[in-house]
Amino acid sequence: MRRAGLVIAIPRGALFGQTLDLLDRLEVPTQEIRSNERRLVFEEAGVLTVRPSDVPTYVEHGAADLGITGKDVLLEQSEREVYELLDLGYGHCRMIVASRGDSDPLGAPLRRRGAVRVATKYPRIAADHFAATGRQAEIVEVKGSVELAPITGLADAIVDLTATGRTLAENGLVEREPIVESTARLIANPVAHKLKAAEIDRVVARIRELS
Amino acid sequence: MIHPVPPGTRDVLPEEMRELRELTLRMHAVFDRGGYGEVWTPALEYEEVLRRGDEDAAGAGFKVLDDRGQVLALRSDATIPIARLVANRYAGVAEPLRLCYFAHAYRAVERGSGQAREFLQGGVELIGIGGAQGDAEVIAVVVDALSEAGLRRHRVGLGDGMLYRTLLATVDVPEADWLPLLESLWRRDLVGLAGQVDRLGVGAAARELLVTLPTLRGGPDILDRVDGSLSVAVENLRECHELLTERGVADHVIFDLGLLRELGYYTGTIFEVYDPAVAFALGGGGRYDELLGRFGDPRPACGAGLDVQRVHVAQLEEERLGNGDGQ
Numbered sequence: 001m002r003r004a005g006l007v008i009a010i011p012r013g014a015l016f017g018q019t020l021d022l023l024d025r026l027e028v029p030t031q032e033i034r035s036n037e038r039r040l041v042f043e044e045a046g047v048l049t050v051r052p053s054d055v056p057t058y059v060e061h062g063a064a065d066l067g068i069t070g071k072d073v074l075l076e077q078s079e080r081e082v083y084e085l086l087d088l089g090y091g092h093c094r095m096i097v098a099s100r101g102d103s104d105p106l107g108a109p110l111r112r113r114g115a116v117r118v119a120t121k122y123p124r125i126a127a128d129h130f131a132a133t134g135r136q137a138e139i140v141e142v143k144g145s146v147e148l149a150p151i152t153g154l155a156d157a158i159v160d161l162t163a164t165g166r167t168l169a170e171n172g173l174v175e176r177e178p179i180v181e182s183t184a185r186l187i188a189n190p191v192a193h194k195l196k197a198a199e200i201d202r203v204v205a206r207i208r209e210l211s
Numbered sequence: 212m213i214h215p216v217p218p219g220t221r222d223v224l225p226e227e228m229r230e231l232r233e234l235t236l237r238m239h240a241v242f243d244r245g246g247y248g249e250v251w252t253p254a255l256e257y258e259e260v261l262r263r264g265d266e267d268a269a270g271a272g273f274k275v276l277d278d279r280g281q282v283l284a285l286r287s288d289a290t291i292p293i294a295r296l297v298a299n300r301y302a303g304v305a306e307p308l309r310l311c312y313f314a315h316a317y318r319a320v321e322r323g324s325g326q327a328r329e330f331l332q333g334g335v336e337l338i339g340i341g342g343a344q345g346d347a348e349v350i351a352v353v354v355d356a357l358s359e360a361g362l363r364r365h366r367v368g369l370g371d372g373m374l375y376r377t378l379l380a381t382v383d384v385p386e387a388d389w390l391p392l393l394e395s396l397w398r399r400d401l402v403g404l405a406g407q408v409d410r411l412g413v414g415a416a417a418r419e420l421l422v423t424l425p426t427l428r429g430g431p432d433i434l435d436r437v438d439g440s441l442s443v444a445v446e447n448l449r450e451c452h453e454l455l456t457e458r459g460v461a462d463h464v465i466f467d468l469g470l471l472r473e474l475g476y477y478t479g480t481i482f483e484v485y486d487p488a489v490a491f492a493l494g495g496g497g498r499y500d501e502l503l504g505r506f507g508d509p510r511p512a513c514g515a516g517l518d519v520q521r522v523h524v525a526q527l528e529e530e531r532l533g534n535g536d537g538q
Contacts, residue, residue, distance in 0.1 A: 062490025079321050081491075083399040185402060191485045191492065194368050194465055197428050 001028055001046030001066070005199045006192075009064035011052035014163075015184050018090040019068050023047070025210050026203070056080040056187065065192035066200065071182040072161055076122045083193050085204055086186040089211060095125055097177040098168050099157040100150050106157060106176065110135060116156045119149030126159035129179045147171035219320050219328030227523075231331070234360050234523055235313050238333050241356040245348075247311035247335045252292035254315065258284040263505050264291030265475045272319025272328070285317035290476070290499065290514050293336050298507025307339035313519070327520070334496065334516030338503065341511030343447050346480040346498060347454035349513045353484060353496075354460040356517070361526045365486045365493070366463055368428070369451065370470030372481040372497060377444045378424055382417035396425055396471050425469030433466050447480060476502045484517060488528030493521045 001008045001023075008028075010019045020030045029045050036042075040049050048064055053076075055069035060080045067082070072095055074084060097118075099106065106116050115136035120126040123141045130137035140155050147167060149155040159179065162168055168175060186207065188200055216222065223231065239249065255275075261268035261284050269291055271284040286292050289312050301308055313333045320326040335352055337345050350367050357365045375396060379389050388411060395404040401422075408421045420441075427433045431452045434445045448466060455461040472481045472495060481497030496515030503510040 060490070078398070081399070084402045087402045189490055190399065191487070191490055194428055194467060194483075194485055195366060195487055197465070201426070 001026075001203075002044060003028075004046070004203060006065045006196065006203065007046045007048065007063075009048045009050050009055045009058040009067040011055055011069050012049045013052045014093075015052065015068065015070060015091045016049075019184065022068075022088065022090075022207070022210075026206060053077070056082055059187050059189050062189050062191065065189055065196055066203065067187045068184055069187065071180070071185050072122065072125070074185060074187070075180065075182075076124050078124065081190055083188040083190060084185050085188055085200075086207060088184040088186055088207070091184040092181070093161045093163040093183075094181050095122065095159065095179040096162055096175045097129070097157055097159055097179065098150075098162070098173045098175050101172055101174040106135075117154075118157050118159055119146055119155035120159040121146060122159055122161075125179065129159065129177075147173060217328065219326060221327075230526075231519060231523060234526060235331075235333055235519060237359045237361075238356040238517070238519075238522075239311070239313065241352060241359045242311035242333075242335055245309065245335070245352050245355075247309040247337075247352070250293065250296060250310050250312055251314070252286070252289070252296055252312070254285055254317075255283045256286055256292055256295070258282040260295055261286070261291050264294055264502055267475065270318055270473075273317050286314075287316050287318045289314050289316060289332055289334060289516060290336060290502070293514075294499075294502045294506050294512075297338055297503060297510075302507055305339070307337065309335070309337055311335045331519040332494070332516045333519050333522075334494070334514060336512060336514035338512040339510050340513070341500065343450035343454055343480075345511065345513045346447070346451050347458060349496065349515050350451070350455060350464065350482060351458040351460050353494075353515045353517065354463045357484070357486075357493075357522065357525075360522055361529055362486055362522070363529055364488075365484060365525070366465050368465045368467040368470055368483045368485060369448065370467040370481055371444065371448060371479055372470070372472060372477045373479055374441075374444055374468060375425065375471070378420060378441055381440050382413055382420065384411055384413065384421075392421075393471070396469065397473065401425065428465060428467040428469065431461075431466060433468065437468070451480065472497060480513065482515070484515075486522075486525035486528075488525045489521050491521060493525060494518050 020034060023030050033042050033047060048058060050058055052069050053073050055067040056077050058064045059067035059082050070091055110116055115138050117138045117140060118126050119140045119142050123139045127139050146158045146160045149158055193200060258268055258274055261271055268284055269287045271287040273285040275283050277283050293310055315329050316332050317329050320328055335349060337349050354367060392404060392407050395407055405422050408418055427436060434449055437445050452461060455464055470481055476499045477497040478500045479498040483495035484493040486493055494517035498513045500511045503512055
């Protein structure tokens with residue numbers, strides 16, 4: 001990216017491997033990035049490696065011109081002013097409502113308490129989903145291991161991402177409702193999108209050719 | 212003991228204030244040379260007045276009830292109050308009016324976003340000159356004011372707020388289907404936009420136009436990529452380009468056919484101002500030919516506002532780069 005005059009923020013996490021493969025195909029040197037787990041800035045390549053949920057922050061504030069992160073992150077941070085340029089097609093997963101397999105978790109609490117308690121790492125997506133379907137939900141935000149919430153009685157249900165459904169099954173949870181599908185997206189800072197238009201368009205065109 | 216100030220507001224101490232004062236004096240000197248007379252309007256307006264200008268009261272976030280139970284709102288932009296001022300104080304005046312202002316505006320912000328709730332805007336309003344003539348004058352004043360402030364690399368992104376609507380009408384998309392597409396554009400979600408265009412079931416050529424038009428930005432040559440009945444819609448931008456060339460500021464202008472601005476009163480030409488040192492727009496503006504008519508005599512008008520503190524950040528960066536070896 002440095003050679004193209006751009007800086008890109010990429011997510012360390014589930015999308016990391018396939019994102020590096022994409023950079024390889026764009027002829028951005030990734031060897032250093034692959035061999036350095038602790039380094040965060042790779043100036044010679046024009047790459048920053050950050051938490052997936054921090055990618056929109058770095059891009060919105062112009063620390064990076066471009067970024068790659070999941071659609072789930074963009075939906076959860078919908079106030080971020082960034083361009084969403086491309087669906088990169090990889091990192092497919094689904095945002096779903098899940099609950100324990102042994103009960104009717106949404107019906108009973110809704111009938112008897114008027115609200116369902118939902119644990120999630122995605123409070124905005126969860127709140128929007130229940131509001132859009134006309135149900136009251138108490139959203140309990142947790143930072144990790146959401147599957148624990150219904151088992152321990154912290155919540156009636158969870159809203160979370162699932163790719164294969166394995167973690168859900170291992171914790172005795174069943175998918176109840178799909179909310180939205182997510183894949184990796186290429187995003188851009190709005191000012192860079194104007195002032196570095198040619199450079200950004202070249203990257204977008206090259207990715208389109210590759211896919 | 213620390214006595215807090217509301218988040219998004221702040222104190223300015225002498226060192227910074229000296230620089231901000233110098234900056235606004237320089238900008239004002241350019242406005243003044245252009246014949247723009249400075250005005251003050253109240254920071255508080257009747258909310259009803261703001262709503263007359265924009266159904267969303269231009270996003271005014273702070274409202275109070277006065278001692279008689281009337282709703283007052285802190286202004287969130289300067290343009291609607293100036294439209295009110297023109298209707299009240301310059302009714303029946305036929306010649307063009309040139310007004311400028313430096314004023315704090317207020318808006319509600321997302322909690323914890325670090326955005327300013329109170330910000331100082333400096334800008335101009337040109338009333339009574341329609342079309343590209345008026346647009347080019349306002350853009351030239353903005354470019355000159357920023358040059359005078361010490362910026363070298365600033366750019367004005369120039370577009371037309373009605374262009375996408377014109378395109379939708381041209382390719383016969385029923386008006387009922389417009390909103391989701393326009394909302395995707397406002398959110399800058401080009402992936403979502405492409406998905407929605409696919410769902411419209413229009414022909415391949417129309418699909419291509421609907422998806423690519425918002426990504427066209429760059430030099431005046433991009434205007435040539437728009438043909439057919441849409442060509443008329445960019446005629447005004449072509450004319451602007453000629454006039455800006457005559458004024459010697461065309462190098463500072465980027466055409467941007469995907470540009471949209473949030474405020475509901477814009478009727479045609481719109482623009483945003485950028486500098487590579489700042490990741491957010493320094494300001495913007497556009498043509499609002501219907502706003503004056505909501506308060507009094509209908510008159511064409513065009514204006515622009517700049518966020519003085521963001522201009523200051525760009526100026527500091529320019530200074531750091533050693534002033535002058537920019538592009």
